[in-house]
Amino acid sequence: MSGLLDLPRGDGRLHLRGIAAAASFLACLALAFVVCADALSQRLRAELGAALTIEVAAGPELEARVDAALARLRAAPGVAEASRLPPERMRALLAPWLGEAEEVADLPLPALVELRLLPGGGFPRAELEAELRAAVPGLSFDDHASWREALLRLDLAAALLSGGVLLAVGLAGMAAVALATHARLAARREQVEILHLMGARDARIMAEIAADAARLGASGAAIGAALAAALVAAAAFVAGPLPPGALPAPAPDPASWALLALPVPVAALLAAATAAWATRAALRRMP
Amino acid sequence: MPSTESQPAGTSPVVEFEHVGLRYGAGPEVLRDISFRLEPGSFHFMTGASGAGKSSLLSLLYLALRPTRGRVSVFGQDVARAGREDLAALRRRIGVVFQDFRLFDHLDIVDNAALPLRIAGADPQASRRDVVELLEWVGLGGMLDARPPVLSGGQKQRLAIARAVVARPRLLLADEPTGNVDDQMALRLLYLFEALHRMGTTVVIATHNTRLVERFAYPELQLDAGSLARLPSRKARLL
Numbered sequence: 177m178s179g180l181l182d183l184p185r186g187d188g189r190l191h192l193r194g195i196a197a198a199a200s201f202l203a204c205l206a207l208a209f210v211v212c213a214d215a216l217s218q219r220l221r222a223e224l225g226a227a228l229t230i231e232v233a234a235g236p237e238l239e240a241r242v243d244a245a246l247a248r249l250r251a252a253p254g255v256a257e258a259s260r261l262p263p264e265r266m267r268a269l270l271a272p273w274l275g276e277a278e279e280v281a282d283l284p285l286p287a288l289v290e291l292r293l294l295p296g297g298g299f300p301r302a303e304l305e306a307e308l309r310a311a312v313p314g315l316s317f318d319d320h321a322s323w324r325e326a327l328l329r330l331d332l333a334a335a336l337l338s339g340g341v342l343l344a345v346g347l348a349g350m351a352a353v354a355l356a357t358h359a360r361l362a363a364r365r366e367q368v369e370i371l372h373l374m375g376a377r378d379a380r381i382m383a384e385i386a387a388d389a390a391r392l393g394a395s396g397a398a399i400g401a402a403l404a405a406a407l408v409a410a411a412a413f414v415a416g417p418l419p420p421g422a423l424p425a426p427a428p429d430p431a432s433w434a435l436l437a438l439p440v441p442v443a444a445l446l447a448a449a450t451a452a453w454a455t456r457a458a459l460r461r462m463p
Numbered sequence: 464m465p466s467t468e469s470q471p472a473g474t475s476p477v478v479e480f481e482h483v484g485l486r487y488g489a490g491p492e493v494l495r496d497i498s499f500r501l502e503p504g505s506f507h508f509m510t511g512a513s514g515a516g517k518s519s520l521l522s523l524l525y526l527a528l529r530p531t532r533g534r535v536s537v538f539g540q541d542v543a544r545a546g547r548e549d550l551a552a553l554r555r556r557i558g559v560v561f562q563d564f565r566l567f568d569h570l571d572i573v574d575n576a577a578l579p580l581r582i583a584g585a586d587p588q589a590s591r592r593d594v595v596e597l598l599e600w601v602g603l604g605g606m607l608d609a610r611p612p613v614l615s616g617g618q619k620q621r622l623a624i625a626r627a628v629v630a631r632p633r634l635l636l637a638d639e640p641t642g643n644v645d646d647q648m649a650l651r652l653l654y655l656f657e658a659l660h661r662m663g664t665t666v667v668i669a670t671h672n673t674r675l676v677e678r679f680a681y682p683e684l685q686l687d688a689g690s691l692a693r694l695p696s697r698k699a700r701l702l
Contacts, residue, residue, distance in 0.1 A: 370565050373527055375555030376582045378547060463529045
């Protein structure tokens with residue numbers, strides 16, 4: 177016999193463990209959603225923040241204006257690469273909207289220069305934009321600010337949504353674990369009373385029942401977390417690998433996988449606290 | 464057989480009731496104005512018809528209930544003033560044989576009997592030999608791995624008695640401890656209680672078994688409709 181009560185297997189153990197597993201499974205999925213959405217948003221914003229598109233309007237001496245802009249850009253600090261988007265690539269990009277007719281080739285299209293910035297900054301955007309606007313007629317900068325702002329708003333909305341889901345799942349899980357622990361204690365009430373009448377200290381009875389509840393809560397939550405992790409891994413496997421340049425695969429990074437284990441200690445602590453509280457309340461009703 | 468009444472003057476009683484009353488909720492008093500002392504090493508039978516208040520009085524003695532009036536003192540400590548830790552310590556000095564046994568069905572016989580020792584902090588391995596010896600004495604030595612659900616009523620009763628006495632309590636309270644055993648086993652169990660009594664344990668046995676009460680020369684705490692009368696032993700009364 178390991179403990180004072182050596183609480184029996186069966187009757188209520190599966191109940192508490194199953195509820196902890198279900199709550200943990202849902203909480204892990206919600207956590208995974210938060211982590212993946214945040215990772216996706218961060219990566220997109222990083223990619224957008226590291227690139228600029230410079231448009232040189234169609235018109236006379238387009239090639240000379242583009243060359244002048246490219247020369248100045250390549251000489252600027254903080255620039256990793258500056259290159260003109262080839263006309264055939266532009267036509268390919270426009271093909272879904274304009275078609276591939278020969279007339280399209282004659283359309284006066286602007287030239288686009290893709291600028292990749294070095295990480296760490298140092299690119300004098302404002303000064304260079306003013307200088308190039310003055311030197312190259314018809315030139316404009318597009319730093320994707322509107323996209324980045326939209327992504328930020330999307331990121332915030334996703335965080336709010338997933339935070340709400342996580343909160344709801346967490347609270348429902350906590351309530352379920354607390355109820356299951358309470359029900360389990362009700363079944364143990366007579367044993368608690370006998371131990372009390374035999375002179376067992378309140379703290380010892382509480383500790384034993386809390387430890388038992390913590391073990392059940394943790395083992396159930398571990399099962400739920402493992403199932404959720406398997407599901408997330410399967411989803412990542414189905415989604416990836418994606419071609420270069422496409423959106424990143426919806427999978428947590430290695431450090432974030434550890435986050436999926438969070439429901440295990442939370443469930444253990446919650447079950448233990450509920451059991452200790454309920455046992456204390458039951459003991460206090462005894463003289 | 465040791466005397467149950469003659470105690471050294473000045474010895475503090477194991478139990479002292481002063482004008483104790485008990486009622487459940489808003490109901491009538493089930494115990495009325497009870498006053499008595501149990502001297503150290505005394506042995507009493509508690510008798511009375513069903514409903515007379517024996518179980519209620521025992522519950523007050525093993526500190527499962529608090530009186531609604533009067534003063535209860537156990538081992539010199541006023542129960543009303545004792546803290547929870549103090550009450551737990553007092554309970555560890557009391558062995559109880561419950562009428563409904565209150566065994567732990569998921570524990571085997573040895574673990575059930577050893578429970579008071581574990582509560583007192585004894586090493587289970589070190590105390591196992593004593594526990595097994597006691598179980599053999601009450602006739603359960605051949606079924607140490609069995610659990611209560613497979614035991615007969617008499618076997619459960621003997622296990623409950625073994626659990627109550629295993630830690631050598633200073634006060635032993637038994638509620639109908641021979642209700643489910645034959646006369647021979649009843650005698651054997653009474654001898655066990657006497658053996659504890661000889662070692663200084665104060666014993667109170669609530670029983671309907673008049674044959675036992677007549678056979679053993681111990682005084683009675685006789686309850687009648689919630690009132691207590693303290694009587695000399697039946698043997699003494701018959702003389």
